[in-house]
Amino acid sequence: MRKIFVFVERVDGEAHPVSWELLGKARELANNLEESEVWAIVLGKECENVCKEAISRGADKVLYVKNDQLVEYVNYKYKKVLVDIVRKYEPEIFLIGATLEGRELAGMVATELETGLTADCTGLDILPDKKLLAMTRPTFGGNLMATIMCPEHRPQMATVRPGVMRELPPDPNRKGEVIVEEYSIPEMEKFIEILEAVPLSVKSNLAYAPVVVAGGKGVGGPEGFEKLRELANLLGGEIGASRAAVKAGWISDEYQVGQTGKTIHPVLYIACGISGAIQHVVGIKESEIIVAINTDENAPIFDVADIGIVGDLHAVVPAITSKLKAMKGEVRK
Amino acid sequence: MNVVVLIKQVPDTTNVRIDRKTNNLVREGVPSVINPDCMHALELAAQLKEKHNATVYVITMGPPQAINALKDAISFGLDEAVLLSDRAFAGADTLATTYTLYKGIKKIEEKIGKIDIVLAGRQAADGDTGQVGPGVATRLGYSLAAYVTSIEKIEKDEIILTRRLDRGYEKVRVKIPCVLTVTPELNEPRYASLPNLIRSLRYQPIVWNKDDINADPKKAGFFGSPTRVVNTNIPPARKGGDIISKNESPEIAAQKLLDELKKFESIRLIEGLRVLVGDKK
Numbered sequence: 050m051r052k053i054f055v056f057v058e059r060v061d062g063e064a065h066p067v068s069w070e071l072l073g074k075a076r077e078l079a080n081n082l083e084e085s086e087v088w089a090i091v092l093g094k095e096c097e098n099v100c101k102e103a104i105s106r107g108a109d110k111v112l113y114v115k116n117d118q119l120v121e122y123v124n125y126k127y128k129k130v131l132v133d134i135v136r137k138y139e140p141e142i143f144l145i146g147a148t149l150e151g152r153e154l155a156g157m158v159a160t161e162l163e164t165g166l167t168a169d170c171t172g173l174d175i176l177p178d179k180k181l182l183a184m185t186r187p188t189f190g191g192n193l194m195a196t197i198m199c200p201e202h203r204p205q206m207a208t209v210r211p212g213v214m215r216e217l218p219p220d221p222n223r224k225g226e227v228i229v230e231e232y233s234i235p236e237m238e239k240f241i242e243i244l245e246a247v248p249l250s251v252k253s254n255l256a257y258a259p260v261v262v263a264g265g266k267g268v269g270g271p272e273g274f275e276k277l278r279e280l281a282n283l284l285g286g287e288i289g290a291s292r293a294a295v296k297a298g299w300i301s302d303e304y305q306v307g308q309t310g311k312t313i314h315p316v317l318y319i320a321c322g323i324s325g326a327i328q329h330v331v332g333i334k335e336s337e338i339i340v341a342i343n344t345d346e347n348a349p350i351f352d353v354a355d356i357g358i359v360g361d362l363h364a365v366v367p368a369i370t371s372k373l374k375a376m377k378g379e380v381r382k
Numbered sequence: 383m384n385v386v387v388l389i390k391q392v393p394d395t396t397n398v399r400i401d402r403k404t405n406n407l408v409r410e411g412v413p414s415v416i417n418p419d420c421m422h423a424l425e426l427a428a429q430l431k432e433k434h435n436a437t438v439y440v441i442t443m444g445p446p447q448a449i450n451a452l453k454d455a456i457s458f459g460l461d462e463a464v465l466l467s468d469r470a471f472a473g474a475d476t477l478a479t480t481y482t483l484y485k486g487i488k489k490i491e492e493k494i495g496k497i498d499i500v501l502a503g504r505q506a507a508d509g510d511t512g513q514v515g516p517g518v519a520t521r522l523g524y525s526l527a528a529y530v531t532s533i534e535k536i537e538k539d540e541i542i543l544t545r546r547l548d549r550g551y552e553k554v555r556v557k558i559p560c561v562l563t564v565t566p567e568l569n570e571p572r573y574a575s576l577p578n579l580i581r582s583l584r585y586q587p588i589v590w591n592k593d594d595i596n597a598d599p600k601k602a603g604f605f606g607s608p609t610r611v612v613n614t615n616i617p618p619a620r621k622g623g624d625i626i627s628k629n630e631s632p633e634i635a636a637q638k639l640l641d642e643l644k645k646f647e648s649i650r651l652i653e654g655l656r657v658l659v660g661d662k663k
């Protein structure tokens with residue numbers, strides 16, 4: 050059996066959404082690779098529910114390394130465990146979410162195993178004739194897409210960008226097996242020790258929101274973002290910002306979109322009072338639909354917008370909000 | 383205290399253009415710069431030199447013209463800069479890159495003694511992998527803290543620092559020797575002082591080839607790289623679409639926008655826009 054390993058990243062008691070996205074993708078890869086099965090790798094304790102959910106999300110087997118020392122992510126311990134289980138079970142493919150944690154961990158594991166690792170992939174396929182994993186990723190700030198393979202070394206490793214692959218809806222009737230791996234962590238030097246976890250003061254859902262209503266310098270101040278927030282809420286989305294708005298202190302940098310902020314790919318991106326500098330556009334160009342509202346008809350944002358409105362955002366945004374509200378009211382009646 | 387800074391010379395990606403006729407990346411005339419994240423590693427190294435009297439070596443693996451990046455790096459007031467350059471290093475993926483850098487660090491160690499801290503950028507602007515720091519740490523058997531955002535204190539055998547993960551920040555104790563990868567949040571890179579600038583202009587970096595660092599050509603460069611780039615392509619450019627003119631009132635503009643949005647199948651994925659397509663669910 051060819052094994053496709055998926056690392057299940059946990060945030061507190063729950064799995065990071067990217068883990069389910071990877072299981073969904075791994076399932077699809079397994080369907081194109083004869084005699085293969087999908088293994089979810091879970092580290093920690095009291096993860097029985099996560100294990101169960103992994104099966105309902107597409108895993109054939111769950112390898113559960115149950116150990117008190119693995120409750121928190123500590124890089125050198127996680128590395129040791131993953132390297133050892135890869136050596137024991139010899140998977141063909143090993144997928145890890147391209148979160149900050151996942152990228153650190155994958156870099157350590159792949160080096161120790163002396164195999165290839167492709168970072169931050171946005172596409173994965175099995176080449177039918179060669180049975181190899183083709184990994185596609187953006188480089189040069191998204192200007193170039195490269196497809197990479199790892200023909201001879203095993204496992205073929207990739208980190209995969211969150212929010213790109215589709216997760217499977219949980220199917221409680223799916224069958225699978227949970228293997229509790231007996232594993233004791235050897236005595237090791239204490240390379241790194243967590244003293245304190247500091248959660249973020251603002252939590253934005255930018256990376257996952259289906260709609261992002263973003264504001265730039267044209268918003269004019271922190272109050273202006275309230276109008277954007279209202280529209281975003283109505284659409285079930287999140288707000289975003291240009292660096293200029295963040296630098297002006299109008300909004301937290303958790304909301305910044307672009308080269309030095311987040312790269313996002315919502316279904317709908319509405320840029321309000323954003324000129325469309327290249328460093329901003331690289332972060333949004335994979336959006337399905339881009340709408341721009343700007344007073345300057347020559348603003349470069351219109352070159353990438355599917356629909357452009359030349360106008361004052363302070364008038365246009367509330368007009369969109371009230372139109373939508375009116376329509377919803379009618380539907381309800 | 384001995385410190386090595388890993389820097390990379392990258393094309394200034396803000397200037398990379400695409401030739402739409404040939405569908406190629408236009409790199410000619412695009413200036414090369416020190417990778418932005420590496421600037422913050424250099425600043426930290428300069429501070430370690432000032433506050434902890436560190437001996438600092440800067441190292442890069444790259445083609446001969448990467449000498450320029452090393453000269454610029456010296457303007458931070460650092461001790462020496464080393465270029466690892468050899469045909470055998472060309473075509474390296476991250477695994478082969480970390481091998482060559484590791485051998486280079488070991489060679490520096492022969493000259494100045496045990497290396498306590500290795501600094502790298504979080505990621506490079508061209509490749510964008512963020513794998514080199516973790517890989518070098520693994521090869522050296524050092525502790526690793528990626529994504530460092532602030533440093534509280536540095537003692538003889540440990541560092542207390544804060545680093546960024548997706549779910550928030552994490553304060554950690556890191557054992558020395560260690561590899562740190564740094565983020566732009568850590569510091570503001572300085573402007574060079576005049577004496578340092580003058581020194582950097584005159585400075586000639588050390589150049590080592592594969593024999594100087596005793597590198598196994600099967601582990602370096604193309605032959606030491608498990609991954610192969612099999613294809614590259616340029617994603618199609620977005621094209622600007624319809625413009626609703628400034629002569630329209632905000633209400634009309636809003637209505638026209640909603641009418642336009644109806645034409646996109648994918649808006650069905652947006653709960654808040656289902657009203658547009660008459661889906662009453």
Ligand SMILES: Cc1cc2nc3c(=O)[nH]c(=O)nc-3n(C[C@H](O)[C@H](O)[C@H](O)COP(=O)(O)OP(=O)(O)OC[C@H]3O[C@@H](n4cnc5c(N)ncnc54)[C@H](O)[C@@H]3O)c2cc1C
Nearest residue numbers: 265266267291292293307308309310322323324344345362
């Ligand atoms: C290395 C580097 C990294 C960077 N990274 C990022 C990044 O990650 N993200 C990012 O966003 N930027 C980034 N930048 C900055 C970027 O170059 C631009 O400076 C920035 O995006 C401009 O923000 P803006 O569009 O909000 O402001 P401006 O360029 O000032 O544009 C404001 C726009 O608002 C319009 N406007 C004004 N009033 C109104 C109104 N009432 N109604 C409608 N429109 C109005 C104006 O016509 C104008 O087009 C980076 C720059 C560098 C050098």
Ligand SMILES: Nc1ncnc2c1ncn2[C@@H]1O[C@H](COP(=O)(O)O)[C@@H](O)[C@H]1O
Nearest residue numbers: 388389443502503505506511512513514
């Ligand atoms: N060829 C290289 N020479 C020296 N350092 C490098 C090289 N490539 C990457 N690095 C270091 O690793 C960091 C992350 O790069 P990357 O892993 O390629 O995204 C960079 O900021 C540098 O500090």
